[in-house]
Amino acid sequence: MIRTQIQLTEKQSHILKQRAIEEGVSVAEVIRRSINVYIHAETEIDTEERKRRALSVLGKYDSGLTDLSENHDKYLAEVYGEVGE
Numbered sequence: 001m002i003r004t005q006i007q008l009t010e011k012q013s014h015i016l017k018q019r020a021i022e023e024g025v026s027v028a029e030v031i032r033r034s035i036n037v038y039i040h041a042e043t044e045i046d047t048e049e050r051k052r053r054a055l056s057v058l059g060k061y062d063s064g065l066t067d068l069s070e071n072h073d074k075y076l077a078e079v080y081g082e083v084g085e
Contacts, residue, residue, distance in 0.1 A: 006031075 008016070020027045068075065 016027050020030045
């Protein structure tokens with residue numbers, strides 16, 4: 001583990017100590033658990049938000065091509081060929 005130092009308010013320190021006593025663990029363990037919850041929550045929000053955004057554009061744009069799903073590689077090659085020219 002990596003050792004680090006943080007500064008807490010009096011209230012934060014008191015709450016952490018109380019929580020550690022209630023759970024029968026060290027203050028450091030309470031902080032580690034809290035960080036894990038925070039990181040997991042942020043990751044889930046980001047993943048869910050990305051899914052929501054991706055799903056929100058389904059069917060929103062019409063290419064006019066009826067065979068796009070079958071020939072997408074061909075169309076991509078045409079577009080990238082034009083960019084390189």
